[in-house]
Amino acid sequence: MNNKSMNNVNHLLLLLLFFVVTVVSQGHAPFSIVKEKVTHLHFFYQERLTGDNPTAVLAAKPKDTRVDPSNLLPFGAAYVLEAPLTEGQDPNSKVVGKAQGLGVSADQDTTIVVFMVDYGFTSGEFSGSSFSVMSRNPLLETDRELAIVGGRGKFRMARGFATLHTNYMNITSGFFTVEYHVVLFHYE
Numbered sequence: 001m002n003n004k005s006m007n008n009v010n011h012l013l014l015l016l017l018f019f020v021v022t023v024v025s026q027g028h029a030p031f032s033i034v035k036e037k038v039t040h041l042h043f044f045y046q047e048r049l050t051g052d053n054p055t056a057v058l059a060a061k062p063k064d065t066r067v068d069p070s071n072l073l074p075f076g077a078a079y080v081l082e083a084p085l086t087e088g089q090d091p092n093s094k095v096v097g098k099a100q101g102l103g104v105s106a107d108q109d110t111t112i113v114v115f116m117v118d119y120g121f122t123s124g125e126f127s128g129s130s131f132s133v134m135s136r137n138p139l140l141e142t143d144r145e146l147a148i149v150g151g152r153g154k155f156r157m158a159r160g161f162a163t164l165h166t167n168y169m170n171i172t173s174g175f176f177t178v179e180y181h182v183v184l185f186h187y188e
C-alpha cells in the first residue's frame with residue numbers, strides 16, 4: 001500500500017470509530033443494549049397426544065401412497081402444538097406457561113422433528129414474555145438440545161439453548177413429560 005491509500009484507511013478507521021462511539025453513547029434504545037442478563041429457567045413440557053384436548057394435531061401430511069399409515073411422523077408431516085408448561089414433573093402441578101407452534105417431520109430416515117415454537121410464560125417474573133425456538137428436536141432421544149433464537153418482553157433479543165430430558169414416556173397413551181433446563185442471554 002502507498003502512503004495515500006494508508007491515509008485513506010486511517011480516515012476510514014477514524015470515521016468508523018466515531019460512528020461506533022456515537023451509537024453507543026446515544027441512550028435512546030428501548031432497552032439497555034449494554035447490560036446483558038443471563039437467566040436460567042426450569043419447567044416441564046406436558047405432551048398429551050390422546051384424549052379430548054390433544055396437545056398436538058396433524059395439520060398437513062404428505063400426499064404420498066408410499067407413506068406407511070401407521071407411521072405418525074412420515075417425512076413431511078406438520079403438527080400444530082399447544083402444550084402446557086408446568087412447574088413440576090406432575091402434569092397436575094402449577095401451569096406456568098405454554099408452548100405454541102409448529103413441529104414438522106423433516107428427516108427422510110428417522111424421527112426428527114424441527115420445532116418452530118414460542119414458549120410463553122403466564123406466571124412469575126417472566127409473565128407475558130416468551131422465547132422462540134427454531135431447532136431440530138429428535139423426539140426419540142432421551143436427551144437433546146434446542147437452539148433459542150429470539151424472544152419478546154423481558155426476553156428481547158434473547159438467544160440461548162435448552163437442554164431437554166424425557167422424564168416420562170408412554171407410547172400407547174401418547175403421554176410424555178419433558179424436563180427443560182434453559183439458559184437465556186437477554187437484555188431486559
Ligand SMILES: *[C@@H]1O[C@H](CO)[C@@H](O)[C@H](O)[C@H]1NC(C)=O
Pocket residue numbers: 170171172173
Ligand atoms: C400407558 O398408557 C396405556 C393407555 O392409556 C395404559 O393402559 C398403560 O397402563 C400405560 N402404561 C404405563 C406404564 O403407565
